[in-house]
Amino acid sequence: MKKTNTYLHNPGYLKIELMLKGVRVDGKVLKKAGFDKCRDVANIACGLDIILPHNTWVTAPYAQDFVNDSPYELIEKDGGFFITDGNKSVKVSIAPIPEFYRLKTTSGVQLSKIGLVHGGYVAITPATQCDFFNKDIECRYCAGNLDINKGKGTVYTVEDVLETVEAAYKEGKAEVVYLSIGFSETADGGVEFLKPYIRAIKKHFNTLVAVEALPPKENKWIDETYAIGADSVLYNLEIFDPKLFEEICPGRAALIGRKRYLDALKYAATVFPSGTVASHLIVGLEPIESTVEGIDFLAGMGVVPILPVYRPSPRAKLPHYKTPSTEVVAPVYGYLYRAVTANKINISWVRDISVVTTPLEGRFFIDDNARVKTFVQNFYKSRLGLKAAWSLATLRRKLRVKVSSRE
Amino acid sequence: MKLEIDRRPLWVILLIRSFRPAFFLAIGLLFFYLINLPTPDGLTIQGQRAIALFAVCLILWVTEALPLAITSLMAIVLVALLDVLDKRTTYALFGNEAVFFILGAFILSGAVMHSGLSNRIALAIMSRFGGTPRGLLASIFFLAAALSFFMSEHAVAAMLFPIVLEIARGLNLKPGKSNYAKSLFLALAWGCIIGGVATFLGGARVPLAVGMLKEATGITIGFFEYTSMVFPTVMILLFIGYFGLTRFFRQDIPDIHLAKAVFEGKLKELGKIGYVEYAVGILMGITIFFWIFLGKTIGIAGIAIISVVALFILKLVRWKDIEEYVNWGVILMYGGAITLGASMEKSGAAAWMANAVIGDWANNPLLVIAILSLLTILLTEGMSNAAVIAVLLPVGIGMAGKFHIDTKTIAYAIAVPAGLAFCFPMSTPANAIAVSSGYITTRDMAKAGIAMMVLAWLVFNLTARFYWPMIGIRL
Numbered sequence: 001m002k003k004t005n006t007y008l009h010n011p012g013y014l015k016i017e018l019m020l021k022g023v024r025v026d027g028k029v030l031k032k033a034g035f036d037k038c039r040d041v042a043n044i045a046c047g048l049d050i051i052l053p054h055n056t057w058v059t060a061p062y063a064q065d066f067v068n069d070s071p072y073e074l075i076e077k078d079g080g081f082f083i084t085d086g087n088k089s090v091k092v093s094i095a096p097i098p099e100f101y102r103l104k105t106t107s108g109v110q111l112s113k114i115g116l117v118h119g120g121y122v123a124i125t126p127a128t129q130c131d132f133f134n135k136d137i138e139c140r141y142c143a144g145n146l147d148i149n150k151g152k153g154t155v156y157t158v159e160d161v162l163e164t165v166e167a168a169y170k171e172g173k174a175e176v177v178y179l180s181i182g183f184s185e186t187a188d189g190g191v192e193f194l195k196p197y198i199r200a201i202k203k204h205f206n207t208l209v210a211v212e213a214l215p216p217k218e219n220k221w222i223d224e225t226y227a228i229g230a231d232s233v234l235y236n237l238e239i240f241d242p243k244l245f246e247e248i249c250p251g252r253a254a255l256i257g258r259k260r261y262l263d264a265l266k267y268a269a270t271v272f273p274s275g276t277v278a279s280h281l282i283v284g285l286e287p288i289e290s291t292v293e294g295i296d297f298l299a300g301m302g303v304v305p306i307l308p309v310y311r312p313s314p315r316a317k318l319p320h321y322k323t324p325s326t327e328v329v330a331p332v333y334g335y336l337y338r339a340v341t342a343n344k345i346n347i348s349w350v351r352d353i354s355v356v357t358t359p360l361e362g363r364f365f366i367d368d369n370a371r372v373k374t375f376v377q378n379f380y381k382s383r384l385g386l387k388a389a390w391s392l393a394t395l396r397r398k399l400r401v402k403v404s405s406r407e
Numbered sequence: 408m409k410l411e412i413d414r415r416p417l418w419v420i421l422l423i424r425s426f427r428p429a430f431f432l433a434i435g436l437l438f439f440y441l442i443n444l445p446t447p448d449g450l451t452i453q454g455q456r457a458i459a460l461f462a463v464c465l466i467l468w469v470t471e472a473l474p475l476a477i478t479s480l481m482a483i484v485l486v487a488l489l490d491v492l493d494k495r496t497t498y499a500l501f502g503n504e505a506v507f508f509i510l511g512a513f514i515l516s517g518a519v520m521h522s523g524l525s526n527r528i529a530l531a532i533m534s535r536f537g538g539t540p541r542g543l544l545a546s547i548f549f550l551a552a553a554l555s556f557f558m559s560e561h562a563v564a565a566m567l568f569p570i571v572l573e574i575a576r577g578l579n580l581k582p583g584k585s586n587y588a589k590s591l592f593l594a595l596a597w598g599c600i601i602g603g604v605a606t607f608l609g610g611a612r613v614p615l616a617v618g619m620l621k622e623a624t625g626i627t628i629g630f631f632e633y634t635s636m637v638f639p640t641v642m643i644l645l646f647i648g649y650f651g652l653t654r655f656f657r658q659d660i661p662d663i664h665l666a667k668a669v670f671e672g673k674l675k676e677l678g679k680i681g682y683v684e685y686a687v688g689i690l691m692g693i694t695i696f697f698w699i700f701l702g703k704t705i706g707i708a709g710i711a712i713i714s715v716v717a718l719f720i721l722k723l724v725r726w727k728d729i730e731e732y733v734n735w736g737v738i739l740m741y742g743g744a745i746t747l748g749a750s751m752e753k754s755g756a757a758a759w760m761a762n763a764v765i766g767d768w769a770n771n772p773l774l775v776i777a778i779l780s781l782l783t784i785l786l787t788e789g790m791s792n793a794a795v796i797a798v799l800l801p802v803g804i805g806m807a808g809k810f811h812i813d814t815k816t817i818a819y820a821i822a823v824p825a826g827l828a829f830c831f832p833m834s835t836p837a838n839a840i841a842v843s844s845g846y847i848t849t850r851d852m853a854k855a856g857i858a859m860m861v862l863a864w865l866v867f868n869l870t871a872r873f874y875w876p877m878i879g880i881r882l
Contacts, residue, residue, distance in 0.1 A: 399420045401413075402411045403411075404408070
């Protein structure tokens, strides 16, 4: 391990560092933290969920080979956990492994195969399949994190998903249920498939639902997505640069098109509440200027840009791309914070994501305490705040959705 | 099902959505204000409460903020709760003869339609007399009217509509443009409207008025008595209507040989007349005979229900076949309106209101009839004809007492014009059905309808002035 500059003092920087470089951890410490094995759909984002100062969540890789070069190590001292760079250390906490991971559904499926907790979200992929793989037009950065075997994945039943949500909900791990779906060649972008899941979750639990899908061909499906109970929607453009978009995401470019992504996002921002329509732009797959241009464009439409950082995977088809450095990435998040606040987009919704730096966490990179915004976000994380958010979302839907019998 | 997302600012939506609760709150406040006012001289506390309830029901019936039937149910319960009438009397009023007559009429009319008899008669007449454009127009108009003498005008309009629509399509008439098509659909609507006021059977409003009158004053009007009173009005209006149809809409089609094929095809589909059609036809004939000649002795509701029982004894229909023809909402609405009307009369509220509202200026019976019939014919264009009766008749009965007018004439002055809604699709289902064809626009209907409405009001009042005294009605 070579000595480098570290960022223990700043949770924003530290989060990026830990996401990109991972954390070294001794087996005994790992055991004390309650971790025994990697947990993720396909062990892709296998990591420790660490809570840094200022309640900043991060999923830090610890089992992969590259973490041996990380300057950071997780240590245990007097019953507490610390991240140290060898010189200094910062106190952190380790998110306990959800109890429900050990349980199985009535049909015998391990709950951790269906739902995984990332910060305040339980992420569920009811169908782990993506038709792009069938056509060999999958996104080139994709490491098959949908457990894809030539487009054929598992489809979990509504009952299986409900049991998972129920277990997570009982443990207080389902503030938001995040449903995602791969590409299927239907006009609705997967809404029809997700409909029974969303309806069932909404029927049984007072929880918010976020949907990550592909833009449908017509806006009426966006209306439908909102009407059936989705509180947030993500259409992930991933790359803003038109040329690179076509090269890296050939399926999305050919079968959906960049224009449709942008149109759908623009329309969705008029249907869903402020701050609940989002799109990923992967930092590191295009020039930073292009990402910045994308941030401006999306924020200008009322869409929250979410910026995951690209980390190469042996299974991805982008051999020449490298992980960008923290120094390159950090200013982009600062810019994101400014763009989102300048466009008066609510930043309370996109929070507690442990695998991506959130817009509010962008405040760590500029000189802004964001006291009010932090207070509001903390309120929405409280029990009362969660109830208020759910009630307001339900009331808003009741007011906005009109169903008439005429065709 | 169509889904829409209202994307207006939330405060705008909230403001619009808060209108309904605010409206009901305002009605509640008005109600409490009215019942808590000092009781005026000459009015009992029960009368005051009845007026407060009447005011609330009036607003709800006019605005249709609640379904008419639900407002009526609320009225029944509140009459008892407010002690306007005792509970036993209040609920007993719902079992009024008129309610059972309407129920029986719905079932009988349903049986006629379900058997296919009405359809066959309609096709046979149009095929026989509809050889020329004028002949076809006349046969639709007079047939709709004649059928509405014996069946609910709404049912007649619904039954004839597909036939007229097929004729219009068969003749390649252009929707919204063809004058002939406009006249055909207006003939359907006007025929039903005019024919519908001729007897007790054309609509439930006349039995409603008769029921309210009986409960409030004990006065009854027989089937034949009513028809003989209004028949001249109906005949003159039919003549004017036909004349108007041929004048308003200049014929723009040379011949109608294509329509002939439509009739023949439809008649072929029906096949030969069967036992059920014969039996239902005969039973209906006997029923009408009894209504005309023994209605006063046996009671029209009794005759209707006995005929209904006979239908089932003879296995001419099954309950399942009939259910769709029975409009329970109308039955509930009428029961409530009769109860409220009776409570107004029995509590003295109707007389007090007539005195307070009209005062002494309407000192001539003909003027009272003219005003009431004008009010009715105007209101019925915008609100349910039954609601108009429920609103105006209690006041009218009070006025009859004040000016010593035969109460029956007041019932006629309200019941007959209440059925004469010519102007708008929302005025009556027959109009709505005609406009739904797309061949006639609301504008066309309103233009011709306003003229017809004025003429109908004049004809009614002239009949009252000159014909009624001839048959012994004291004005």
